Amino acid sequence: MNEEFEKWMVEQWQNNADISPLAAWQASRKQAGWQPIATAPKDGTNIIVTNGSSVAQGWWCSEEPYVREQRDLTGAWIDQQESDGFEGWLDCDGGMQPDPTHWMPLPQPPAMQKD
Structure with a gap:
């Protein structure tokens, strides 16, 4: 994993108790080309x-x-x-x-x- 993605995933997880690491990963994949x-x-x-x-x-x-x-x-x-x-x-x-x-x-x- 690259550092930028790791940072984004941790922020998503910490800022929203309803989102799991897997959901954060899936969301990031949907936004990328x-x-x-x-x-x-x-x-x-x-x-x-x-x-x-x-x-x-x-x-x-x-x-x-x-x-x-x-x-x-x-x-x-x-x-x-x-x-x-x-x-x-x-x-x-x-x-x-x-x-x-x-x-x-x-x-x-x-x-x-x-x-």
Whole structure:
């Protein structure tokens, strides 16, 4: 975290007992434009990502390696699924190449009009 952001977050937290550090962080992210991908959330949150030539909705994915066996009711082996694991950025366009370099939060949806 940079010092300016840390200072802002502490001020927000101290000046308003109703705001949590997480809420302060989220509020700061909504106000910023494109940010370096190193600062993006890695918790599966949907965000907008870019590599400078394309823009897409994306998220960080972290999957542990696994082996899963499928067996029938008698215990006989039917099938097996394996994964070497994965850690990286995924996007709705099928895989941004090269990897994203910047990100920004998704905008808030428009307010619904009451009839």
